Amino acid sequence: MEKRNIYLSLILLLTLLSAIFIYQISISNTIQTNISRIKSNSSNKHTNNSDSKSSKADTSTSDNSTNNSSTNDNSKSSNSSDNSNSDSSSSDTSQTDNTDEVKKIAITFDDGPHPKYTLKLLDGLKERNVKATFFVIGENVSNNPDVIKRMAEDGHLIGNHTYSHVQLTCISEEKAITEINKTSELITTYAGVSPKYIRPPYGMYSDALKRETNLTPVLWTVDPRDWSVLNTDSVVKHVLKRAKSGDIILLHDIFDTSVEAAFQIIDALKAEGYEFVTVDEFIKVN
Numbered sequence: 001m002e003k004r005n006i007y008l009s010l011i012l013l014l015t016l017l018s019a020i021f022i023y024q025i026s027i028s029n030t031i032q033t034n035i036s037r038i039k040s041n042s043s044n045k046h047t048n049n050s051d052s053k054s055s056k057a058d059t060s061t062s063d064n065s066t067n068n069s070s071t072n073d074n075s076k077s078s079n080s081s082d083n084s085n086s087d088s089s090s091s092d093t094s095q096t097d098n099t100d101e102v103k104k105i106a107i108t109f110d111d112g113p114h115p116k117y118t119l120k121l122l123d124g125l126k127e128r129n130v131k132a133t134f135f136v137i138g139e140n141v142s143n144n145p146d147v148i149k150r151m152a153e154d155g156h157l158i159g160n161h162t163y164s165h166v167q168l169t170c171i172s173e174e175k176a177i178t179e180i181n182k183t184s185e186l187i188t189t190y191a192g193v194s195p196k197y198i199r200p201p202y203g204m205y206s207d208a209l210k211r212e213t214n215l216t217p218v219l220w221t222v223d224p225r226d227w228s229v230l231n232t233d234s235v236v237k238h239v240l241k242r243a244k245s246g247d248i249i250l251l252h253d254i255f256d257t258s259v260e261a262a263f264q265i266i267d268a269l270k271a272e273g274y275e276f277v278t279v280d281e282f283i284k285v286n
C-alpha cells in the first residue's frame, strides 16, 4: 500500500513538474513574442525615423524655397557679416577719412583782383593756411598789380579769365586769342608765373582755342551763383549742402558777401576734414 502511494505521489509530482515546465515554456514563448514584437515595433520606429529623416531630406532637397530661404538666410548672414565688414570698412573709411583729410576740395575765385575784397580774402586765406585758385581778369590785373603780386607770393594758383571778361566763342578766334594772351602776359609780368589754366567766361571754350593757347580749361562743379544772390548765408548753405571730395567750388572775390561766405565754407569743410587744394591737383595740364 505504501509503495502504491509513493508511486502515485511520484506520478503527481512528475505531472506537476511537467505542467510547470510546459507553463514556463509557454510563458517564455509569450515573452519572446512580446520581445520580438517590441523589437519589431522599435525597428519600425527606427524605420519611421529614417523615413521621416529621408522625408525631411526630401523636403529640404525638394523644397527649393526652403533651400532658397536658407540660402537667403546664409546670404543674409553673409550680408550681415558683410555689414559688419562694411561697418569695419566704414571704420576703414573713417580711417581713410582720418588718414585722408584725403577729402580734397578746391575753392576758386573769378573776376578779380579787387583792391579791397581780394586783399581781405588773401588775409583770411593766409590765416586759415588755405591755398586757392584765382582766375583773374587782365583789366583788373593792370589796375591792381600789388594785389596779384601778393596772390603769387602767398602761394595761390593764378589762372587766366580773359582781359575783358568776354564770351570767347562769340568773338573771332583772333580776338579771343588776343584776350587770352594779353592777360597771360600781365600775369607773367606781375605774378612772375606764366599761367597754365584758363577759366573761360560763362564756361564757353573751343577746341581751336585749346590748341592755339595751350591753356587747360577749368570749369567748376559747385556754383552757388554768389554774384547773383549776394547773400553770404545762402551761398554758404548752397555749397555746404553739395560739397564733396574732388569738387571745384566757384566764387567771385569782387563781392564782400562772397569773401565772407568763403571763410565760413572753408571753416566748415576744414572741420569736416577737407583739405583745400589748388585745381592743378585735380586737372593736369594738357
Ligand SMILES: [Zn+2]
Binding pocket: 110, 111, 161, 165, 201, 202
Ligand atoms: Zn567771370
